[in-house]
Amino acid sequence: MSDERTARMPSLLGPTALVLGNVTGRGDLEIRGRIQGNVVIDGRVLLARGGVVLGNIEALQITVHGQVRGDLSSSDNITIGAQGEIEGNLQAPRVGIEAGALVLGQLRTVDPHRRSQEIAAPNPALEKSPNGSHSRRKRRRHKPHTEGGVQPGFAEPELEARPAPLEVAPAPKAQHADRPPSIPTFVKGAHGHRRGDAT
Amino acid sequence: MADTTIAAGLIIDGNLQSDGSVRIDGTVAGRVDGKGLVELGPGSTVSADVTGQRVSVAGAIAGNVEATERVDLLAGAKLTGNVRAPRLTIADGASFRGKVDMEVEP
Numbered sequence: 659m660s661d662e663r664t665a666r667m668p669s670l671l672g673p674t675a676l677v678l679g680n681v682t683g684r685g686d687l688e689i690r691g692r693i694q695g696n697v698v699i700d701g702r703v704l705l706a707r708g709g710v711v712l713g714n715i716e717a718l719q720i721t722v723h724g725q726v727r728g729d730l731s732s733s734d735n736i737t738i739g740a741q742g743e744i745e746g747n748l749q750a751p752r753v754g755i756e757a758g759a760l761v762l763g764q765l766r767t768v769d770p771h772r773r774s775q776e777i778a779a780p781n782p783a784l785e786k787s788p789n790g791s792h793s794r795r796k797r798r799r800h801k802p803h804t805e806g807g808v809q810p811g812f813a814e815p816e817l818e819a820r821p822a823p824l825e826v827a828p829a830p831k832a833q834h835a836d837r838p839p840s841i842p843t844f845v846k847g848a849h850g851h852r853r854g855d856a857t
Numbered sequence: 858m859a860d861t862t863i864a865a866g867l868i869i870d871g872n873l874q875s876d877g878s879v880r881i882d883g884t885v886a887g888r889v890d891g892k893g894l895v896e897l898g899p900g901s902t903v904s905a906d907v908t909g910q911r912v913s914v915a916g917a918i919a920g921n922v923e924a925t926e927r928v929d930l931l932a933g934a935k936l937t938g939n940v941r942a943p944r945l946t947i948a949d950g951a952s953f954r955g956k957v958d959m960e961v962e963p
Contacts, residue, residue, distance in 0.1 A: 675860070
């Protein structure tokens, strides 16, 4: 095989291959075997059905049809196929998960550093609220959008201050004798005798 | 096409083993253990032992090579390590420093 041809060929780990250690470098990688270690490459990773990676994967593009126990991080997109199983976090600008895939982990389609900065930034709308507990309630109702990412400069809409809760008089304590008539009572004292007893 | 191919530019920081054929054009900072044909291409670098049924070397190995059938050191090969195999060829242009043991018990 000529050098040029081999340099452009993607790497392939066959079904019986086992790598104990990390895989790094350039180029695409198709995994049909097993890797016990991290994969950090600047190409595309295809984890075929039957392939297993015990470790993190960081690549330009990741497609999972096999099993992963570790985090996936991509600068372009991550796709989990219907046969894919992943126990770990996913982070990429675009993530696609087919119906049937098993995913257990956190999903981030936004740069985590930027998002936490937006949450931490003081929001003037909330500070106008007179009652501290109301503002907490408002903040909880604004769950961040999880699909499509957050537009830069997204500001939470202003809500009218909630009215103070109505004063409701406590219900009078129910008397013991005031049993609703519909409920039958089989207590001995009520009828004087139990059904079936010879009078 | 080999079962397992490590293309140029890929680095395995650890050991690689396979039941099928192996072709290495990249770098393995560890052992390569195959059960069939193990081909180490011209740009390859392996820094530990290589075993297989048939081992063909055109790259650099800093480790021993052991094969159950044959070992071929091609032109451009650089082997610093010992060879254990029933059959061995060393091509003109191959570089080899080590011991050779061809009395391998079947």
